[in-house]
Amino acid sequence: MKQGNGIGSIGRCGIKAAVGCGIAFGALSYLPSVSAQxxxxxxxxxxxxxxxxxxxxxxxxxxxxxxxxxxxxxxxxxxxxxxxxxxxxxxxxxxxxxxxxxxxxxxxxxxxxxxxxxxxxxxxxxxxxxxxxxxxxxxIGMTGLAYNTKMFKEKGWAVPTSWQDLADPKFKGKVIFQSLPSSTFGLHAFLMVNRLNGGTESNVEPGFKAWKTGVGANVGEYVANSAKLSEMVQTGEAGLFPSTPTQVMVLKSKGLPVEYAQPKEGAVALNxxxxxxxxxxxxxxxxxxxxxxxxxxxxxxxxxxxxxxxxxxxxxxxxxTDALIKRAVDYAHTAVVMDWDVINAQRPAWSTRWNKTVER
The missing domain is CATH 3.40.190.10 (Periplasmic binding protein-like II)
Structure with a gap:
């Protein structure tokens, strides 16, 4: 199993056997700091x-x-x-x-x-x-919206205020959306769009029905996770996408022109x-x-x-403390809590449908 922090022997010997493996390779003579306790x-x-x-x-x-x-x-x-x-x-x-x-x-x-x-x-x-x-x-965390401040300034676009903004035709080709099967961010955003179209966690028909001519018409690319977003913001491919305050702060720390926008319907709790x-x-x-x-x-x-x-x-x-963190603490009080028992029971079927009808 791959480990971080340079613990290379763990991958070869298994997690629990890492120390023992070192001893087996004759390390007893120079590992006095690893006490029996x-x-x-x-x-x-x-x-x-x-x-x-x-x-x-x-x-x-x-x-x-x-x-x-x-x-x-x-x-x-x-x-x-x-x-x-x-x-x-x-x-x-x-x-x-x-x-x-x-x-x-x-x-x-x-x-x-x-x-x-x-x-x-x-x-x-x-x-x-x-x-x-x-x-x-x-x-604590929450999934809301993030936007490319450089692009929005150049286009004269107002700061997004709603999940419905993902379907605004002016953002055609500039919405980047995380894939529902692999990303909690994408799942959260889809379920909020579903709610805006009259759906619930128990009924996602409205969300799928509205997708092709709504948000889906604006998506420039579906991504498996958020790893590509920093590059896509930098190249001007990403204008609007689901994100969290913490992720936005990470992107900003890299010098990228990104800000977090709190949807008026509420962000989705992501703890x-x-x-x-x-x-x-x-x-x-x-x-x-x-x-x-x-x-x-x-x-x-x-x-x-x-x-x-x-x-x-x-x-x-x-x-x-960064002002966005302070705001996020307040946002947590109004965060939308999803019914995860219902979601987890149905998510495999949603993922199959998504792969067949959305990311074909």
């Missing part, structure tokens, strides 16, 4: 910015206090879920971070233990937990949830790390290091 916890999460943020800014305090090493297993939510499911009888991870919709699936599969009661867990609002205390948000893996071999230590990650101190580090919007309302916001 030190342990390793493996956390599945998105790679890139999130991985760097937690490895550089959040995990070190816990590692030092508990004589433990925390190693990230990078991947998308779907990737992480598949890895955990494949090893459910002998888990190779201890904690996973998943988008809220995917976390519902993980819990339904019996892959998560209930989070242990703790002062930190009590501080997380009820609407930022799943099924009681089976999972809790380490970061990053954590759960402790059932049957893992370090249940007490994993629960301790899970509680730590919910604490104001840990979430403040994630905010400062990676613009992660804290789920714990007691997390201090420094005076120099």
């Amino acid at each position: 030190s342990k390793t916890l493996y956390v599945g999460m998105n790679g890139g910015v999130m991985e760097r943020t937690y490895v550089d800014h959040v995990f070190p305090a816990f590692e030092k206090e508990n004589n433990v090493k925390v190693v990230v297993v990078p991947g998308t939510s779907s990737d992480i879920l598949a890895k955990v499911q494949a090893n459910k009888d002998k888990p190779q991870m201890h904690i996973i971070f998943l988008d809220d919709g995917v976390m519902y699936r993980a819990i339904g599969m019996g892959l998560c233990d209930e989070l242990a009661d703790s002062p930190e867990l009590k501080e997380i609002p009820a609407n930022a937990r799943i099924r009681g205390n089976m999972a809790a948000a380490v970061a 990053t949830m954590e759960c402790v893996i059932a049957r893992n071999d370090e249940p007490a230590l994993a629960q301790k790390l899970a509680a730590f990650l919910l604490s104001p101190g840990a979430q403040a580090k994630a905010l400062q290091g990676g613009a992660s919007i804290p789920a714990n309302p007691k997390t201090p916001l420094p005076a120099d």
Whole structure:
């Protein structure tokens, strides 16, 4: 399994066997720093910015206090879920971070233990937990709209204010849309367009019916995920697309002309949830790390290091916190919450239909 942070031996030996593998290759004589008491916890999460943020800014305090090493297993939510499911009888991870919709699936599969009661867990609002205390948000987010400020200025276009703007004919060829089967951003946007056309999560006929002559007529390209967006903004291909405040901040940090726009109908809640893996071999230590990650101190580090919007309302916001982050905290109060039980039951059929009728 591929690991970040230069842990090359893990891929050859398996996650849990990484230290043992090194010893088998004759490393005993020069590894006195790896004590018999030190342990390793493996956390599945998105790679890139999130991985760097937690490895550089959040995990070190816990590692030092508990004589433990925390190693990230990078991947998308779907990737992480598949890895955990494949090893459910002998888990190779201890904690996973998943988008809220995917976390519902993980819990339904019996892959998560209930989070242990703790002062930190009590501080997380009820609407930022799943099924009681089976999972809790380490970061809050929402899918809204992002737009190319350079293009909008040159064209004299007003800032977008509604999900319906995705179907405005003046944006023909300049809407970039993430594929519904592979992207939560795309799924969120489609479901909001569906609602505007009279649909619900239980009835997506209005969304599919309106797509071809509405939003679909404006889409310049469907992309599997958001990785290409920075290039497409830079080249002027992307004018308007579903996004989150955090992603917009990442793009802006690269010098790209992008801003976030909050739709008047509301953005869609997109929380990053954590759960402790059932049957893992370090249940007490994993629960301790899970509680730590919910604490104001840990979430403040994630905010400062990676613009992660804290789920714990007691997390201090420094005076120099970006204005978009402060607005996003307010946006979270009005975020639209989707019915993930209905969505997860029907999503495979939606994906098949999407592939046949939209991205043919």
